[in-house]
Amino acid sequence: MAAEKAPKKREFVTVNKSTTKTSTSAEAEKSPKSRATIRRIFAVVLWLVAIAFEALVIFYLNGTLYVSGDQMTLLIVGIGLDLACVVIGSLLWKKANRIDPASKKNKVKFFLWNNMGVIAAVLAFLPLLILLIKNKNLDEKTKKIVTVVAAIALVAAVGLSIDYNPASQEDLEAAQAELGGDQVYWTRWGRSFHLDPDCHTLLNSSVVFQGPIEEAFEANRNDPCDFCASSFGAVDQIEDSVEDVIEGIEDEVFGDADAEDVEGTDY
Numbered sequence: 001m002a003a004e005k006a007p008k009k010r011e012f013v014t015v016n017k018s019t020t021k022t023s024t025s026a027e028a029e030k031s032p033k034s035r036a037t038i039r040r041i042f043a044v045v046l047w048l049v050a051i052a053f054e055a056l057v058i059f060y061l062n063g064t065l066y067v068s069g070d071q072m073t074l075l076i077v078g079i080g081l082d083l084a085c086v087v088i089g090s091l092l093w094k095k096a097n098r099i100d101p102a103s104k105k106n107k108v109k110f111f112l113w114n115n116m117g118v119i120a121a122v123l124a125f126l127p128l129l130i131l132l133i134k135n136k137n138l139d140e141k142t143k144k145i146v147t148v149v150a151a152i153a154l155v156a157a158v159g160l161s162i163d164y165n166p167a168s169q170e171d172l173e174a175a176q177a178e179l180g181g182d183q184v185y186w187t188r189w190g191r192s193f194h195l196d197p198d199c200h201t202l203l204n205s206s207v208v209f210q211g212p213i214e215e216a217f218e219a220n221r222n223d224p225c226d227f228c229a230s231s232f233g234a235v236d237q238i239e240d241s242v243e244d245v246i247e248g249i250e251d252e253v254f255g256d257a258d259a260e261d262v263e264g265t266d267y
């Protein structure tokens with residue numbers, strides 16, 4: 001591919017929470033399980049707050065709750081607050097699943113655990129959306145606009161809550177057993193982790209992150225690279241090599257823009 005190009009200047013960034021004892025971050029001392037649990041609790045609280053906002057909007061719609069002000073503005077603000085809480089909750093939940101993945105042994109639980117955010121998103125918007133569609137009190141224009149806003153919010157909340165790349169406890173444990181404390185490498189855009197810092201799919205990335213395998217999983221880099229981590233079994237070889245090629249392209253395309261934004265370096 002780009003064999004003729006001069007080697008690109010790359011910056012290696014070490015990511016390791018368990019050894020960076022910045023004393024102020026009490027988080028570093030905590031076990032992955034407890035770090036994940038804190039995030040899960042916050043996620044559930046935020047989802048409940050989101051559903052509370054939805055309830056307020058519904059009470060406002062049916063006249064139970066009176067708030068003075070422009071009707072459409074109030075409805076859209078309510079939906080916006082609902083959306084913000086759902087999405088932040090889901091991001092925390094997904095992060096928790098990366099720090100402490102669910103076990104694949106129970107397929108139903110594994111599915112539910114990885115899709116809690118989607119369920120919360122549906123609960124936080126679908127009832128409201130149905131009531132909006134059925135509503136007869138709002139004027140046509142307000143009803144139309146607010147219904148479209150709520151529908152977009154539902155789609156956005158679900159889209160941002162889906163975990164597109166869920167890892168399992170077994171994946172993480174197998175990787176930990178195989179790698180121990182060895183460093184792995186990943187990039188801003190790629191989905192894989194690499195064992196070789198000079199893997200050809202990493203050569204075009206201006207920033208390469210390195211750290212133990214737990215950090216790679218936490219960063220949502222849980223697929224072994226097909227070129228330099230092919231020793232990892234049980235991977236769909238064809239699918240993975242396609243992904244790795246796409247990754248290389250993504251890094252080439254986006255990696256440059258990235259580097260310019262952050263440091264404005266030359267190469």
Ligand SMILES: [Zn+2]
Nearest residue numbers: 194199225228
């Ligand atoms: Zn690689």
